Amino acid sequence: xxxxxxxxxxxxxxxxxxxxxxxxxxxxxxxxxxxxxxxxxxxxxxxxxxxxxxxxxxxxxxxxxxxxxxxxxxxxxxxxxxxxxxxxxxxxxxxxxxxxxxxxxxxxxxxxxxxxxxxxxxxxxxxxxxxxxxxxxxxxxxxxxxxxxxxxxxxxxx
DNA sequence: GCCAACGTTGGC
DNA sequence: GCCAACGTTGGC
Numbered sequence: 001x002x003x004x005x006x007x008x009x010x011x012x013x014x015x016x017x018x019x020x021x022x023x024x025x026x027x028x029x030x031x032x033x034x035x036x037x038x039x040x041x042x043x044x045x046x047x048x049x050x051x052x053x054x055x056x057x058x059x060x061x062x063x064x065x066x067x068x069x070x071x072x073x074x075x076x077x078x079x080x081x082x083x084x085x086x087x088x089x090x091x092x093x094x095x096x097x098x099x100x101x102x103x104x105x106x107x108x109x110x111x112x113x114x115x116x117x118x119x120x121x122x123x124x125x126x127x128x129x130x131x132x133x134x135x136x137x138x139x140x141x142x143x144x145x146x147x148x149x150x151x152x153x154x155x156x157x158x
Numbered sequence: 159g160c161c162a163a164c165g166t167t168g169g170c
Numbered sequence: 171g172c173c174a175a176c177g178t179t180g181g182c
Contacts, residue, residue: 009180033165035165055179056179056180056181060181131163132163132164133163133164133180134163134164134165134179136179
């Protein structure tokens with residue numbers, strides 16, 4: 001199975017790359033979008049690498065790197081009436097929502113900001129840069145992933 | 159805080 | 171199945 005690459009959004013006020021660095025590993029709960037769920041459930045594999053994207057942040061952009069550590073399983077927060085992620089349609093027999101576990105790999109020395117991503121012509125096809133894009137879990141092409149890693153290591157353009 | 163863009167819901 | 175209303179996302 002070839003390794004795949006992903007981008008997952010989070011609001012750092014809710015859960016940041018620093019939180020992931022502290023925890024080491026976490027369950028990526030609270031995804032409530034079918035397409036995002038389907039990516040996690042059907043296409044994500046243990047070992048895939050994940051760009052951690054900070055939205056509604058200063059700065060907005062890619063803050064670091066994680067790795068898929070556990071394949072998709074039911075997101076129990078959908079069953080918990082006290083959870084912000086509660087979904088009354090979910091049942092233990094049909095939990096509807098799934099999550100994966102991810103583990104910390106690295107925090108970028110300096111985040112690759114949205115502004116920086118937009119300046120890079122070769123990244124213009126990235127899903128996250130498309131107008132109106134709201135998916136919180138999305139695939140990333142290998143060539144885009146590799147360029148972003150280089151940008152994170154000091155901003156080399158070539 | 160604004161608001162454009164989007165996904166979901168529900169009446170019909 | 172259409173589509174208007176609504177709630178959410180997320181950059182700015």
